[in-house]
Amino acid sequence: MAFTVRTRSSTSRARTGTLHLAHGEVQTPAFVPLATKGTVKTLEPRDVVALGYELILGNTFHLLLAPGPELVAEIGGLHEFMRWERPIITDSGGFQVFSMGHGGVADEIKGRRGRPGGDHGSGSILAIDEEGVRFRSYLDGGERFLSPEGSMSVQAALGSDIALVFDECTPFHVSREYTERSMERTHRWLERCLRWHADHGPAGQVVYGIVQGGVEHDLRLLSAACVASSASEGIAIGGSLGREKAQMHEVVDWTTAELERLAPDRPRHLLGIGDVDDLIVGVELGIDTFDCAIPTRLGRHGVALVPDPSTGWRADLAKGRWRTATEPIQEGCRCPACAGGFTRAYLHYLLRAGELTALRLVTLHNLWFIARLMEDLRAAVDAGRLSEVAAALRAGAAPGAVPADR
Numbered sequence: 122m123a124f125t126v127r128t129r130s131s132t133s134r135a136r137t138g139t140l141h142l143a144h145g146e147v148q149t150p151a152f153v154p155l156a157t158k159g160t161v162k163t164l165e166p167r168d169v170v171a172l173g174y175e176l177i178l179g180n181t182f183h184l185l186l187a188p189g190p191e192l193v194a195e196i197g198g199l200h201e202f203m204r205w206e207r208p209i210i211t212d213s214g215g216f217q218v219f220s221m222g223h224g225g226v227a228d229e230i231k232g233r234r235g236r237p238g239g240d241h242g243s244g245s246i247l248a249i250d251e252e253g254v255r256f257r258s259y260l261d262g263g264e265r266f267l268s269p270e271g272s273m274s275v276q277a278a279l280g281s282d283i284a285l286v287f288d289e290c291t292p293f294h295v296s297r298e299y300t301e302r303s304m305e306r307t308h309r310w311l312e313r314c315l316r317w318h319a320d321h322g323p324a325g326q327v328v329y330g331i332v333q334g335g336v337e338h339d340l341r342l343l344s345a346a347c348v349a350s351s352a353s354e355g356i357a358i359g360g361s362l363g364r365e366k367a368q369m370h371e372v373v374d375w376t377t378a379e380l381e382r383l384a385p386d387r388p389r390h391l392l393g394i395g396d397v398d399d400l401i402v403g404v405e406l407g408i409d410t411f412d413c414a415i416p417t418r419l420g421r422h423g424v425a426l427v428p429d430p431s432t433g434w435r436a437d438l439a440k441g442r443w444r445t446a447t448e449p450i451q452e453g454c455r456c457p458a459c460a461g462g463f464t465r466a467y468l469h470y471l472l473r474a475g476e477l478t479a480l481r482l483v484t485l486h487n488l489w490f491i492a493r494l495m496e497d498l499r500a501a502v503d504a505g506r507l508s509e510v511a512a513a514l515r516a517g518a519a520p521g522a523v524p525a526d527r
């Protein structure tokens with residue numbers, strides 16, 4: 122078993138634990154920064170380690186298109202290729218492939234609408250059938266094909282510690298009938314992925330199944346039961362989690378309640394969620410790991426995470442009001458940007474000037490902020506004080522400043 126639970130909260134479904142993976146251990150609950158194309162954008166691996174991260178997420182879809190799994194395997198796998206020595210989780214590519222066909226499910230899940238094609242340029246789906254998905258590469262327009270077996274073989278070549286099964290990620294706007302048919306196909310693909318992995322998967326790589334079912338209560342329970350009864354060693358929650366936060370929390374609640382009943386000792390990953398308030402709720406609902414573009418993407422847009430719920434925990438440093446601000450991003454923060462003495466005025470100026478150093482500094486601060494938040498939540502669960510600490514964080518306490526053992 123690759124997961125040991127240390128403490129279970131008596132007031133919620135929260136728990137702390139350790140993932141024991143081929144490239145090391147991961148303390149949970151943990152946030153997983155994105156290394157989509159083989160790098161946590163603007164950072165080196167040593168920066169990510171220094172921030173306190175033990176696990177990052179690489180992207181099967183993007184790495185398949187470029188540089189290609191053959192080259193990565195030839196150079197020794199994704200760890201060696203990007204010079205990251207700790208555990209890596211790879212997604213299956215399903216999310217990105219289906220984002221092209223469903224008019225930007227990525228944007229929809231992240232709360233944005235109306236950008237067909239999402240982040241993926243001119244790529245498009247040509248056909249979906251039982252065998253897999255034929256699509257057009259957004260890089261060169263060439264036709265490509267991804268199947269459950271194909272996705273697993275790419276992840277085997279990348280050599281990740283955790284592989285995710287290939288699934289169809291259904292968006293919010295499709296019908297219940299479509300969601301149900303798609304979920305059933307995802308369950309058949311789960312079995313094909315596990316079969317392929319049992320025969321060909323690299324030693325030490327574990328596989329997570331993915332619960333789908335959209336916002337339908339009965340489908341989520343069915344899907345949770347299906348994945349729990351499979352041989353997958355961990356369980357991810359994917360797909361459309363709803364139109365707004367309250368609905369998303371409800372869908373996660375249904376799912377983790379069922380998983381707590383059917384597979385209490387298997388680790389749970391929540392795909393694509395990473396707002397500060399959602400991380401707190403997610404931990405309370407019994408999620409062990411989260412991945413999300415938010416902290417790093419905001420950083421590259423000059424938006425810093427700050428302990429202020431009234432602004433959604435955000436400060437846009439590109440705004441004119443910071444032009445002469447002499448304070449750091451966050452008073453008392455010990456991240457490289459704040460401890461380094463960089464003022465908001467300087468970061469504002471760099472952002473306006475298009476200087477890359479600003480993107481790196483704000484990314485460092487944001488990932489530091491989230492790492493301390495997760496540390497606080499772990500300490501709080503272990504100390505039996507999660508409700509107090511969660512309330513303080515929700516009220517705007519600075520992560521890293523909330524003592525869990527007073």
Ligand SMILES: [Zn+2]
Nearest residue numbers: 454456459486
């Ligand atoms: Zn900072």
